[in-house]
Amino acid sequence: MKIHEYQAKELFATYGIPVDRSILCRSVDDAVKTYSQLDSQKVMIKAQVHTGGRGKAGGVKLANGEVELRTHAAAILGMDIKGFTVDRILVGQASNNEKEYYASYVIDRKSKSTILMLSKEGGMDIEEVARTSP
Structure with a gap:
């Protein structure tokens, strides 16, 4: 969903x-x-x-x-x-954020389950962060 x-x-x-x-x-x-x-x-x-x-x-x-x-x-x-x-x-x-975090659930098709993805590096480049420092 x-x-x-x-x-x-x-x-x-x-x-x-x-x-x-x-x-x-x-x-x-x-x-x-x-x-x-x-x-x-x-x-x-x-x-x-x-x-x-x-x-x-x-x-x-x-x-x-x-x-x-x-x-x-x-x-x-x-x-x-x-x-x-x-x-x-x-x-x-708008807010002045000192720090941004990222959290999401993603579907892992290989394991047929959901995965909670957390990162201390939020923001616009989250897709790149996921690739370079998962």
């Missing part, structure tokens, strides 16, 4: 795991409304597609103000990322 980032955040929140405040948007107008609700100058705009490499493809952007938000939201919505058309974005408060 694949879930989007916004769905994972909803699931985490259900179990009391802290997540940043973010709202799913399907249009630039939705993103602008969300921006005013978040009460934060800087926001992250993230494409919601079932593939890795969103950031490197231009599907994750930091916006500093409403003008940048409009520009980035318009560019990301409708974008093609590895064959997936972006029809929704997650707009959320």
